[in-house]
Amino acid sequence: MKAVTVESIPHYINGEKVEGKSNRYGAVYSPSTGQKIATVAYATKEEVDETVRLAKKAQIEWAKTSVGKRVQVLHKFRQLLVEHTEEMAQLIGKENGKTISDAKGEISRGIESVDLAIGAPHLIKGEHSVNVGGDINSYSMKQPLGVVTCISPFNFPVMVPLAMSTMAVAVGNAMILKPSEKVPCSALFISELWEKAGLPSGVWNVVNGDKDTVDAIITHPDIEAISFVGSTKVAEIIYETGTKHHKRVNAFGGGKNHMVIMPDADIDKAVDSFIGAAYGAASQRCMAISVAMPVGEKTARVFTEKLKAKVENLKVGTYDDEHADFGAVISAEAKQSILQSIDDAVKEGANILVDGRNPEVENNEGFYLGPTLLDHVTPEMNMYKEEVFGPARIIVNVDTIEEAIHLINDHQYGNGVTVFTNSGSHARKFTQEIEVGMVGVNVPIPIPVGYHNFGGWKGSRYGEGQMFGPDTARFFTKTKTVSERWFDLDDKDSETNFDFPS
Numbered sequence: 403m404k405a406v407t408v409e410s411i412p413h414y415i416n417g418e419k420v421e422g423k424s425n426r427y428g429a430v431y432s433p434s435t436g437q438k439i440a441t442v443a444y445a446t447k448e449e450v451d452e453t454v455r456l457a458k459k460a461q462i463e464w465a466k467t468s469v470g471k472r473v474q475v476l477h478k479f480r481q482l483l484v485e486h487t488e489e490m491a492q493l494i495g496k497e498n499g500k501t502i503s504d505a506k507g508e509i510s511r512g513i514e515s516v517d518l519a520i521g522a523p524h525l526i527k528g529e530h531s532v533n534v535g536g537d538i539n540s541y542s543m544k545q546p547l548g549v550v551t552c553i554s555p556f557n558f559p560v561m562v563p564l565a566m567s568t569m570a571v572a573v574g575n576a577m578i579l580k581p582s583e584k585v586p587c588s589a590l591f592i593s594e595l596w597e598k599a600g601l602p603s604g605v606w607n608v609v610n611g612d613k614d615t616v617d618a619i620i621t622h623p624d625i626e627a628i629s630f631v632g633s634t635k636v637a638e639i640i641y642e643t644g645t646k647h648h649k650r651v652n653a654f655g656g657g658k659n660h661m662v663i664m665p666d667a668d669i670d671k672a673v674d675s676f677i678g679a680a681y682g683a684a685s686q687r688c689m690a691i692s693v694a695m696p697v698g699e700k701t702a703r704v705f706t707e708k709l710k711a712k713v714e715n716l717k718v719g720t721y722d723d724e725h726a727d728f729g730a731v732i733s734a735e736a737k738q739s740i741l742q743s744i745d746d747a748v749k750e751g752a753n754i755l756v757d758g759r760n761p762e763v764e765n766n767e768g769f770y771l772g773p774t775l776l777d778h779v780t781p782e783m784n785m786y787k788e789e790v791f792g793p794a795r796i797i798v799n800v801d802t803i804e805e806a807i808h809l810i811n812d813h814q815y816g817n818g819v820t821v822f823t824n825s826g827s828h829a830r831k832f833t834q835e836i837e838v839g840m841v842g843v844n845v846p847i848p849i850p851v852g853y854h855n856f857g858g859w860k861g862s863r864y865g866e867g868q869m870f871g872p873d874t875a876r877f878f879t880k881t882k883t884v885s886e887r888w889f890d891l892d893d894k895d896s897e898t899n900f901d902f903p904s
């Protein structure tokens with residue numbers, strides 16, 4: 403095995419790379435090789451306090467900069483993201499394990515949120531009404547909040563930080579990003595691009611760390627808003643603690659996304675769609691399809707047979723293997739937890755159709771799991787109830803569309819869902835009645851494009867305000883309404899009115 407050089411990942415504060423002072427470090431692994439590739443410094447409360455102080459100072463000047471000038475920095479940033487796509491994709495692959503082609507897809511979706519933020523001048527335009535009464539004009543303006551934070555997960559090292567933060571910066575806030583400690587290299591790379599793009603020092607900062615660092619951030623009195631993406635368990639804590647400390651919070655959690663296959667669906671198209679949406683990125687996507695729900699016995703039989711044949715042929719491999727359909731999972735612990743879920747489901751009576759527990763991979767020191775498919779899974783099993791963030795997917799059979807809707811609506815998560823059908827009336831019923839935030843009709847992963855709002859329901863999101871889309875501009879600004887009157891200097895009449903104007 404080739405020895406790797408382990409680098410130390412610093413924070414990025416006030417335009418500089420800053421070595422951590424805590425003497426607390428995390429290990430960063432390459433999932434493809436299982437080797438430690440870096441250590442990352444965990445920030446202390448004092449380091450967080452200092453970052454907030456510097457960001458607060460920088461934000462005042464940044465907010466005074468015209469929105470047009472701010473957006474010019476974003477134009478340059480976008481260009482740099484495009485120019486450095488190859489380098490970034492390699493970095494994502496190395497620290498996250500996803501394939502290079504998938505990493506490039508993630509970067510291009512991230513760039514979409516920069517495109518949206520370039521439209522900030524339009525999105526933060528206020529409203530103006532003339533002569534609302536007694537020569538009074540009324541207008542509103544959207545102002546930045548101040549210092550805001552984003553806390554991001556491991557599964558999209560570039561796309562999620564960009565989706566969460568670019569609009570925040572564009573509308574005049576200073577940002578403190580706390581990336582996942584498992585993928586800190588990409589966040590540092592993004593920081594370098596912001597610097598090259600000419601963003602003033604202190605407007606963009608990255609503090610690395612774990613729970614202790616997050617606690618210092620979300621309770622800090624000068625942090626105005628928190629945008630969190632990660633597991634539901636943590637989303638709940640962030641929402642409760644953040645709002646208790648009077649912050650605006652949106653916290654996006656996990657999912658258990660179903661694909662309902664109606665008897666009138668094109669089964670081959672449904673199978674092909676399921677494969678990519680369910681196993682891509684080793685199923686480590688919050689919008690990955692994890693449950694296939696064929697309606698009726700015949701649909702189940704045909705769908706399962708065709709699906710099994712395709713799943714058996716999927717290939718897991720290193721992030722730079724051009725023939726791999728997906729890569730390793732993020733860590734040895736994640737692999738262990740997925741294996742446990744599969745074993746438990748089998749003990750409870752599930753039938754393992756494709757068993758990926760011992761995949762053959764050239765570099766088997768990595769955190770690999772092969773494609774796994776189980777049927778005879780029932781709604782009572784943990785495998786159905788909980789999010790399983792890895793390539794073990796399940797089939798749950800139902801008899802009617804009503805039963806499918808009922809089960810999905812009863813589920814604790816409500817991130818994404820899709821129905822495959824050729825019937826307009828089935829599609830209409832499904833989209834109307836389903837209790838899920840993002841719904842597809844013959845679209846396997848219904849992630850809205852950058853200029854539409856993104857967000858789940860139920861346990862998949864706490865708080866208001868969505869990610870991507872115009873809602874991001876609303877989340878990161880506050881509205882001020884001004885009522886304004888100018889007196890005619892020749893008019894000497896004056897009166898006092900005690901009544902509420904009718």
Ligand code: NAD
Binds near residue numbers: 688
């Ligand atoms: P995670 O919840 O373990 O970590 C997310 C962030 O929270 C990280 O920055 C981590 O350092 C921090 N954190 C972890 N434990 C904490 C604690 N106890 N207190 C405070 N902070 C803590 O999530 P993950 O494993 O990195 O990411 C995978 C999860 O994210 C999955 O559940 C996935 O569905 C979800 N996700 C959701 C969306 C969405 O848009 N809804 C998008 C991507 C990922």
